[in-house]
Structure formats: C-alpha cells, structure tokens
Amino acid sequence: MRRIRAIVVALLLGALVAPPAPASAGRDPVGRLLARMTLEQKVGQLFATYAYGAHATAPDPADAALNRAAYGVDTPAEVVAKYHLGGVVYFTWSHNLGAPAQIATLSNGLQAAAGTPLLISTDQEQGVVVRMPPPATLFPGAMALGAGRSLPDAYRAAEVTGRELRAVGVNQDWAPVADVNVNPANPVIGVRSFGSEPALAAAMTAAQVVGFQQGAGTSAAAKHFPGHGDTDTDSHTGLPVINHTRAEWSRLDAPPFRAAIAAGVDTIMTAHIVVPALDPSGDPATLSAPILTGLLRGELGFDGVVVTDALTMAGVRQKYGDERVPVLALKAGADQLLMPPDLDLAYNAVLAAVRDGELTEARIDKSVRRILALKHKRGILTAKPVDVAAAERTVGSPVHRRALESVTDRTVTALRNDGRLLPLSVAGTGVLVTGWNSATFDNVGTLAARLAERGARATALPTGQPSDAVIAQAVAAAAGHDLVVVQTSNALADAAARQLRLVRALAATGKPVVVVAVRDPYELAHLPEVPAQLATFSNVPAAMAALAKVLTGERSPRGRLPVEVPAAADPSTAHYPYGHGLSW
Template sequence: MRTRTVAFLAVAALGIGLPTPAVAKPHPINALIARMTLPEKVGQLFTTYVHGTAATTPSSDNKRLYGVDTPAEVVAKYHLGGVVYFSWTNSLQNPRQITTLSNGLQAASKKVPLMISTDQEHGVVTRMPAPATRFPGAMALGAGRDPAGAYRTGQVTGVELRAVGIRQAWAPVADVNVNPANPVIGVRSFSSDPTLTGTLAANQIRGLQQGAGISASAKHFPGHGDTATDSHTGLPVINHTRAQWQRIDAPPFRAAIAAGVDTIMSAHIVVPALDPTGDPATLSNPIITGLLRGEFGYRGVIVTDSLEMQGVREKYGDARVPVLALKAGIDVLLMPPNLDVAYRAVLKAVADGELTESRIDESVRRILTLKQKRGLLRWTPADPAAAQRIVGSAAHRRTAQSVTDRTVTVIRNDARLLPLATKGKRILVTGWTSSTYDTIGVLARELTATALPTTVPDQAAAAAREHDLTVVLSNNGQQQALLAALLKTGKPIVVVAVRNPYDLTALPGVTTYLATYSYTDVSMRALAKVLTGVTPPRGRLPVAIPGLYPYGHGLSWGVK
C-alpha cells in the first residue's frame, strides 16, 4: 500500500495528469425538468383546445375562456403541454392551413414543444377534412377480419397527421361493444369479441406508431363497451364482475400494452367490481394506479377522457376533478371545462401539500419522455407544401378503398336479389344521408341510379313506384316509417345499415339486408361493388344481431 502511495505522489510531483473521474451527466429529461418552474410543469399536464384558424387569429372565445385573444397567447399563458384540434375550434380546412396552425402554435411554446392531437378514429369520429384519406372506422375493420388492413389504416392516418404537425391520434377504441344499446361506442368498437378487438387495436397502434411515428391512444380504460348511458351526459355504471371484466374488457388493453401503445385514455365510468367507492375510473386510484400501473405494468402516459363530460363532473366540482385525477395516477388532463380553475387548483394542491412537486415531476417526466420519443424535443416545422402532396394522395386513397372493399357484410338475401341485375333497371337510392360525405349521392353515382335524399315516406314511395328497385340507407333504425311506405309499393327493396348493424331488429319485413358500418364515400363505393357483383361480399358480422344472426355470420358469392 505504501509503495502505491509513494508512486502516486511522485507522479503528482512531476505534474503528470491523472484521469479525471467521470462525472455523470444528468439525463436530458431530468435536466429539462430541473430548469422548469412549477407553473411550467403544471402546464405540461394540460391538453386543451384553442380557438382560431391560425396561431395569431384573435377569438372572442379565447378571451371568454382564457382571458387572452389568440391561440398562441393561450399556449404561452398556461405553458400548455398539448393542444387538441376540432373543426369547431379551428375551422380545419385543408393541409396548408392545418400545417401553418401547427407551426404557429409550436413557435408559441417556448421551452417545451406541444403534443398536438386530434380524434381521428375514422368512421363516425373523424376530424381531418377533405382531402384527408377516409377509412370506414373500427367496426367495419372488424367485419373485414383484416389485421393488415388495421395496420395500414393506422399507418396512412399517422403519415397524414404527422404531415400537418399532429403527433397524437386519440385512437384506437379498445372497448368491446357487447351492448347493442350502447349510445356512445357502437361502431367505434372493432367487435364484441375481445380477441378480435385486441388484435385489430394492436395492429392499428403499430401502424400509427411504428409505421408513421406518431402516438396512439387506446381508449377507454377499463372498458366502455357494456353501457346504455353516454358518459358525455351521465355517469355510466358497468356491472361486470371482476371475472367478466378480465375475460371481456381487459384483453384489448393488454394487447395494446404489448404493442407498445404510447398512451391509454381513461373512461368516466363506474365499475363497482374494480372500485366499490362509486368514483369514476378517471378518479380511481385502485383502477388507474392499482390495475393499469400495477397489475398491467403499464409505464406509458395515462390521459383522461375530456373533463368537460358529465360523467366525471357528477360527483365532484371542477376544481377537485384535476387534483383527484392526478392522485389517482393520471398524467394528462384533457379539456377541463375551465382551464384557469383547473390549473390553479393543481398549483394550490401542491402549495397545500395535497400533491407533492415530485408527484408532478413524475407525470411531467412521462410526458417529456413521450415527446422525446416522438421527436418533439427537437421539433422542426412541418412543410405545408409537403403536407399538400401527402394528405389524400392517390396511393393513400387506393389503400383505403382496398381495405374497405373487404368490409361490406351481406346479412340477409332471402329474395335472392343480390347480386343485382342492373342492366336496363331503374334504381332509386333513398333514406338517410350524410351531407359531409354525400352518402346517397356517391352510391347513386356508382350504381347509375336516382338519388333521393329524404325521410319523407310518401315522397320516397312515389319515387319508388317509378323505379324497378330501391336501395334504402338506414341509420340506427330511424327509417321505420319510410321503409313501411316503401314496402307497400310492392317493389323490391334492399336495406343497408350505414352505421350500427343492429337496425334489422327494428325493421320488420326486410328480406335483403346489408351492413357497411360506415357512411363514408369509400364505404359507399365498396357497397356498390358488392351490390352489383363486381366484388364478392367478404365481411362477417363482428357483433351478433340479437335474436337474429350470430357473430361471424355473413353471406357471399362469386364475382360476376
């Protein structure tokens, strides 16, 4: 020992430098957190909407809600972690406008770039306007039994969102729709089968994240599929036993986690078997921390569903909800009804000791880690010209049509009308329509038919008498009087459910019945091909039609 000491002193005396012990550099995320003030950290927890077509567009709605005029000022005032786009808040118009908005909002977020998001589930929940590529939605994919199609749906969606500066899709829905009366999920779910739902959700997640490099969000944990109450307007109670929940609701979320999903969204539902307190899952520590973090081992970001929804506001006031959500284990607080009240409530909870700053840091660390993963901490502006080329490209539209062509389901063909012999026939298309997608118009053009968008029974019946066959589009069984009038004409009738496939239970006397699960233009083109025999029907029911047809039913025939 003495010899080594002498040698060390000799080296030092000669002025020969020794290696300096390495000093570990702080992790870049921890270093960033260390430079942030508490208000900046709390701001990262919030994602909300701002009003304006551009970052500098003044809006009286911003002034009323946030006390400042422009979207950029809202972002700066509250140090927002994220912004969510809607047509009604941002008048989403085209790729160039959306890209410019995204770039302007990011420029206003000085220290930490924003996670910009939108609900792009497709089908009935679609935010991106034309020319964005349209897909038919989850239940149609369930009918197609097409994991590769679910992946391609996610990939194309993600590529187009990323092109306009959006890095988070609030999709897919991982709920298992076992209740035909479900008013809020329905065709947003892939299926009533947990395995099929999990498989397709996982593949769509991979398409969004691995295929396009944006974040997916599996929703709505612990499962919103068996309710007859809409959590937007009330507080649903799901009375599954724990064993039923493990068998029905849990598998798709386990599949999503195995697929590496970036975020999971909570549901404003009560599940007494998982938490007997009566608290909604969003505010439940046993569900969020105990189940999702503990039992499922999930380490990603957990986000609330919109805090404007009645389901989360029934039991507690708006100032308590964000604090209770954080105590439950939530990371991101989505769309509080009063951002200022929510923001100040979290700051006060830290000042009072109800929440610790280390608890805030825990969520901020997850949020920043996700932003780093998705390339946002080295953000560069999106290119408006590139966005115009990418969004709605011909290749993307071909992919969407190819995926959709597998989804149309022929459920009943008792009159042997299908495939239609259209040559020399006068065909009428009537019933429910969507003005956004020109549903009846698209189908009529594909069939070279007469379009009559109406729900007036006498008007439709008079037109039907002048035609050889009528195709009636039904949405949630609301066309009962119209159909009764058409049946009285004695002319052949084909009924197509363009949303939930359960309509047949409310439409007696129908002998020819199909389901598209979607009223988008791609679904109408796919329907026309099936009706005329250009392509065979390949869709199979992803849910049962109670008392009539089982899960998996679907008729087919060869191509003409």
Template sequence: MRTRPVALLALAALSVTLLAAPANASSPIDSIVARMTLPEKVGQLFTTYVYGNDATAASPDNRRLYGVDTPAEVVKKYHLGGVIYFAWTNSLQNIRQITTLSNGLQAAAEGVPLTIATDQEHGVVSRMPAPATQFPGGMALGAGRDPIGAFRTGQVTGQELRAVGINQAWAPDADVNVNPANPVIGVRSFGSDPGLVATMTASQILGLQLGANTSAAAKHFPGHGDTATDSHTGLPVITHTRAEWERIDAPPFKAAVAAGVDAIMSAHIVVPALDPSGDPATLSQPIITGLLREELGYRGVIVTDSLEMAGVRERYGDDRVPVLALKAGVDMLLMPPNFDVAYHAVLDAVASGELTEGRIDQSVRRILALKQKRGLLTWTPLDPAAAEASVGSAAHLTIAQSVTDRSVTAIRNDAGLLPYPATGKSILVTGASAVTSLATALHATPLVTASTDEAVAAARDHDLTVVLTNNVSAGSAQQALVKALIATGRPIVVVAVRNPYDLTRFPEAATYLATYSTTAVSMRSLAKVITGGSAPRGKLPVEIPGLYPYGHGLTWSVT
C-alpha cells in the same frame, strides 16, 4: 385468422415495446425537468383546445376562456403541454391552413414542443377533412377481419397527421361493444369479440406508431362497451364482475400495453367490481394505479377523457377533478371546462401538500418521454406544400378502398336479389344518410329527405330501390319508411350504414347489407357489392340479437 400477419405483428409489438422503455439517464429529460419552474411543469400536464385558424388570430373565445386573445398567447401563458384540434375551434379548412396553424403553435411553445392531438378514429369520429384519406372506422375494420388492413389504416392516418403537424391520435377505440343500446361507442368499436378487438387494437396502434411515428391512445379504460348511458351526459355504471372484466374488457387493453401504446385514455365510468367507491375510473386510484399501472404493468402516459364531460363532474367540482385525477395516477389532463380554475387548483394542491412536486415530476417525465420518443423535442417547422402533396395521395386512397372493400357484410339475400345486374335498369337511393354519395357511385337517382309517400311512389317507378338506415329506433320515421317500401313488393335492398342492429326493426326485409359507415369510400364498396363488381367479404363483428350470430356473413360469385 392467418398466422403470418399475427407473427409479423408480434415482432413489431416487441420492437415497439422496447422503444416504449423510459428514457435513460443520458436523455435530455433530466435537464429539461431541472430547469422547469412548477408552473411550467403543471402546464405540461394539460392538453386543451384553443380558438383560431391561425396561431396569431385573435378570438373572443380565447379572451373569455383564457384571458388572452390568440392561440399562441394561450400556449405561452399556461406553458401548455398539448393542444387538441376540432373543426369548431380551429376551422380545419384545408391542409395548408392546418399545417400553418401547427407551425405557429409550436413556435409559441417556449422550451418544450407541444403534443398536437385530434380524434381521428375515422367513421363517426373523424376530424381531418378531405382531401385527407377517409377510412370507414372501427366496426367496419372488424367486419373485414384483416389486421394488416388495420395496420395500414393506422399507418396512413399517422403519416397524414404528422404531415400537418398533428403528432398524437386519440385512437383506436379499444372498447368491446357488447351492448347494442350503447349510445356512445357502437361502430367506434371493432366489435363484440374480445379477441377480435384486441388484435385489431394492437394492429392499429402499431400502424400509427411503428408505421408513422405518431402517438396512439387506446380508449376508454377500463372499458366503455357495455353501457346504455353516454358519459358525455351522465355517469355510466358497468356491472361486469371482475371475472367478466377479465374476459370481456381487459384483452384489448392488455394487447395495447403489449404493443407499446404511447397513451391510454381513461373512461368516466363507474365499475363497482373494480372500485366500489362510486368514483369514475378517471378519479379512481384502484383502477388507474392499482389495475392499469401495477397489474397490467403499463408505463406510458395515462390521459383523461375530456374533463368537460358530465360523467366526471357529477361528484366533484371542477377545481377538485384535476387534483383527484392526478392523485389517482393520471398524467395528462384533457380539456378542463374552466382551464384557469383547473390549472391553479393543481398549483394550489402542491402548495398545500396534497400533491407533491415529485408527483408532478413523475407525470411530466412520462409526457416528455413520449415527446422524445416521437422526435418532438427536436421539432422543426413543416412545409405546407409538402403536406399538400402527401395528404390524400393516390396511394393512400387506393389503400383505403382496398381495406374498405373487405368490410361490406351481406346479412340476408333470401330472394337472391343480389348481385343486381344494373345495366339498363333504373335504381333509386333513399333513406337516412349518405344517399347522394351512394347514388353517385351507383349512377342512380337520389331521393333525399323524402316523405314516406314520396319514397313509395318513387320506388314503384324504379326497378330497384336501395334504402339506407342509420340507428333506427322503434316507431321512428325511418322504421315506417323501410316497412312501407318493403310492403310495395318491389325489389328493395336495405342497408344499415351505421349500427347493424337496425335489422331488428324490420326482420321482414329479404335483402339486407351492413357497411358500418356513411363515408364515401364505404358507399363505393357497397355499390360494387350491389352490382356485382365485387363479392361481399365482411363478417358480422357483433351479434344481431335474436337474428344473426357474431361471424355471420354471406358471399356469392361475381364475374
């Protein structure tokens, strides 16, 4: 890796670390805390979703969950500290609608403006719709080995989020994906090498925060990369020793702390080597306070992963989880399954003496310091027309294409099939996903949701067939399709458009590429590699077990 970008990022990290210092006595935080009631303070601890594409739009879901009708009424009733956006709660139809929603919610936040957040990792976890600029996600960036590209990804993402009123990105994913069977992280991770993940994590944080004044959140502490259990549906147990945690999982979070990250998100995982109690990390005082606060020296906001997830609800009731998370040292409580129960559980814990108001004040101050640092305490309404003009700009789209062009990885080209001279040739694209997008980029024939027999027959009528795979399992229809196409003896290019581990299901494939992403920008980069418009530059950010090592990647000359 070149030293100059690393040096630049180190200087930027220093400046962000200085900015991350707690507010001093001359700040407005003391006066804000002094005038807040206990219910207002407790409300600041919660970030949750509200239903409606406009702040004043009534929804029966709000009535069912919160006892009021509109998003604005939810914000006022519970003195919310933050709101999180999803397409299924807020529509996220277009730039004007999102901006107008943000303005309305902020207007409803009496006293202290909201953090407005969304999961904008890109790739498989992306909430902002087109025309917002789309990037391919963590593992594709890891394949590109370009920290400046990661910085620019964060910068563009943050600028577009701020344009529509979203001031907090739940990104980047700082997990080191060392388990090919990981069902919940995979391509969300930058890769399996702790040094690579640490560099890219810090770079993207700096892009979001230094480049765009948007809060970043490194997730999922203390590291969700070595599990075959999804914490949305179960409680994973990570069997790393303390030494393995130090070597594998810790470096990206240490890099995030050094970069001055605004927030770190906890994981609903059990790590016996770090806490033998059996409690998930979100509820673990030894992990949240002992490890993250005291050993790593983190001073920013600690936020839970969603409290709706099964991993944090297996041992305790929904009334106990938020209280135990606060006792562990968490500051921000994300998406409790029964908001009213969670909110009043915290109030009751203060009334009973289980939590002190001083403890609540500690977290409120951290949250207010984050808001002050990002300029939210002096929030003013946004111009929807200006947002429409800036989001998805030509300059941003050019950056996204440039970053993505570095990511396509040529893993195998045994027959020298690529680059393929497409002029005068007929090309078929089929497979699991992104078929139409790639066919458009290649000016090829798309064959979507075809049976194996249909695909084989079509392949015999074309000069080249490109088959796209997406998380192939043993004995699946995807595996049967690829094997049948290879058996035709026709020129076949196999492309993994999500996890590159797919190659283990058909090691007989002679030509194999990986994009780590189904996005249109990735398909354009792939098309250029296939036809010789550009050379492949990606290197495997993970090992393909038994076949190819970390760092493998072919390239070739193009004219």
C-alpha cells in the same frame, strides 16, 4: 393473450423495426429538461386543451373574443404561452381544421410559441368520429375493420391516418378505441368499437397501435379504460355504471388494453364510468386510484402516459367540483388532463394543491417525466417545423386513396339475400336510392352516382328522419323504379321508428327492397320482411363505392359480422350470429 400477441407480432412486427429514440445531447435529456422547469411550467405540461382559431397568432375577431372569454388572451399562441401548455387539441368547431396547408401552418405557429414542444392531438378515429376533413383520407372506422377481419388492413388504416396527421403537425391521435361493444344499446361506442369479441378487438387494437406508432410515428391512445363497451348511458351527458364482475372485466374488457400495452402503446385514455367491482367508492375510473394505479399501473404494468377523457364531460363532473377534478385525477394516477371546462381554475387548483401539500412536486414530476419521455420517444422535442408543401402532397395522396379503396372493399357485409336478389343486373335498371343521409358525405347521392357509373338509372331521394309526407313521397318514387336501396342509420334511437316505417312502407309496394345499415347493424333484426340486407358500418364515400361494387357483383362481399345482432322479439337469441356473412 399469448395467441393475440403472436398474431400481431407475426403479421405486423416481423417486417418492421421499431424506430430508435432520437439522438440526445445527454444521457437523460428528459431529466435535464425537467430539472430546468419551474413548477408553473411543469403543471402546464399536464394540460391539453383547445384554443379558437385557424392561425396561431392572428385569429379573426370572433375567435379572439372566444379566446378572451375562455382564457383572457386573444390568440391560440397566447393561450399556449400563458399556461405553458403541454398539449393542444384540434377540432373543427374551434376552427383549427381546414385545408392541409392551414393546419400545418397553425401547428408550426403553436410549436414556435411553446416553451417545450407540444403534443398536438385530435380524434381522428375514422368512421363516425373524424376531425380532419377531406382531402384527408377517410376510412370507414373500427367496426368496419372488424368486419373485414384483416390485421394488415387495420394496420394500414392507422398508418395512413397517422402519416396524414403527422404531415400537418398533429403528433398524437386519440385512437384506437379499445372498448368491446357487448351492449347493442350502447349510445356512445357502437361502431367506434372493433366488435363484441375480446380477441378480435384486442388483435385489431394492437394492429392499429403498431400502425400509428411504428408505421407513422404518431402517438396512439387506446381508450376508454377500463372499458366503455357495456353501457346504455353516454358519459358525455351522464355517469354510466358498468356492473361487470371482476372476472367478467378480465375476460371481456381487459384483453384489448393488455394487447395495446404489449404493442407498446404510448397513452391510455380513461373512461368516466363507475365499475363497482373494480372500485366500490362510486368514483368514476378517471378519479379512481384502485383502477388507474392499482389495476392499470400495477396489474397490467402500464408505465406510459395516462390521459383523462375530456374533463368537460358530465360523467366526471357529477360528484366533485371542477376545481377538484384535476387534482383528484392526478392523485388517482392520471398524467395528462384533457380539456378542463375552466382551464384557469384547473391550472391554479393543481398549483394550489402542490403549494398546500395535497400533491407533492415529486408527484407532478413523475407525470411530467412520462409526458416528456413520450415527446422524446416520438422525436417531438427535437422536431423541425413541418413542411407545408409536403403536407399538401401527403394528405389524400393517390397512394393513400388506393389503400383506402383496398381496405374498404373488404368490409361490406351481406347478411340476407332471399331469392338471390343480389347481385343486381344494373344495366338500364331503375334504382331508387333513398333513406337516411349525411349532410357531410351525402351517402345517398354518392351511392346513386356510383350505381349510375355502372349503368343503372339511379335516382337519389334522401329522407333523413322521414315525416309521413316524405314517406309517401318515397313510396310514390318507388313506383317508377325497378328496385329500391334504402339506407338506415341509428334507426333504433328514434322512438317514433320513422326510418323503420319508411322501410316497411317501401317493402309494401311490392318492389324489391335492399336495406343497408350504414352505421350499427342492430336495426336490421327489426326488418325481417326485407329480402336483402347489408351493413357497411359507415357512410363515408369509400364505403358507398365499395357497396356499389358489391351490389352489382363487381366484388363479392367479404365482411363478417363483428358483433351479434340480437333478435327483435327475444334479445337473448341471435337474429344474425357473430361471424355471419354471405358472399356471391
């Protein structure tokens, strides 16, 4: 732990000075504010949830209908005022996130409606979990940064992300992911993790905490405590059980959270997982006093805000009713209650628990004080409305795009290069770019365009999860090209192995084939007959641009695997070991 802290301090904190707390009118501005609050206002501060609409006070009719159904009022501003909310969470599906000017205007409207200034949050993890769309600067995500092995790059990615969020009025990001992905079959973490080695994940987590908070002034949240990295169940749909011993937890799962706390993280998010060695009751960690109060508060010494993961998720709803979950989370030691499935039910359940004596008002005060202290530390209690014109200039700025390119160029990882197929001589070469494609980013088309800019005769043929007919179409197209680059994503989750069948069919044509895993690299062990294999860990446009540079020799690959890729025939052995990476 001392070594991790020393690395982060030496590389990141030496040139930075923590911003002073905002000037206050009294010696205890948080206490003064708390003393003026009614019980109803205090309970409202505990909740952070979403509301539908792109505008605070004038949603379109469809959004108004959704708000009425969920909250009994029409507008996001009315939701904030009705429940005295402490926080609001932005999503694209709740129609909050559009152009920078729209988001900034929404944030200003919601803050104007709030009795106490809001924590406005979103999940801008980068990589596979992105909420704010382009022109936001989109980095390739945690596992790509783990492959790059650069703490300054991790810091810079968080700083840029945090600055763009803060510019549009979002002052809290549910990032970074501190889970150590030791299970290749993990369906919910995977590339959201920095890797499978605790020391790497810890150093990267701390670097991003510093980038978000000291670099950008945006509150960070390390998640998901006590560690969601060794599960094959998705807590959105089930209740995972992690059977690490107490010693294994301390060695594997704890280091990134210890590092985040040492770096001064504002918030730690709970996981809806059962860890019998830490609490034999069968309660998920979100509802576990031994885990949240005994372990996180007591042993790790964290006194910041503990936020639950979304209370809409199945993992926290299986054992208790929705009216009990928020009360039990507070009794366990949580402070901030995220997205209950029925806000009115949850809000009134907490009020009733205080009035009935199950929870004391002093217990509520303890959590509200932590939330208000966070807001004070980040300048939220005295913040002015964000400058809409400045938001438009900041989000996706040229400076940020240059940082994106520089960071992403160091993440592409080359794993196999039989016969020195790579780098390619692309001038006039016919290259078929095919395979899995994202409707959001068009990674197949983007890579083809970047290769064409470098002189290739590049054709894009996206296949998705290919049918037999589409596989035959790709095989036919390969005949008219000199080489094939095929992209895969989450291929092992497909029981019919359609992406793997596509790759094997293309390899059988005799054409040189390059496979690029644009998400988890684990599937590459199932394609030993393919001569060239790379991993980008992401399909964002910047990753495709970096990949084109590597394929053509414009840049040498710099990445090294941040996870072990198990062999297909014997998962107890490594097909590609941790740290493997080629260059040319």
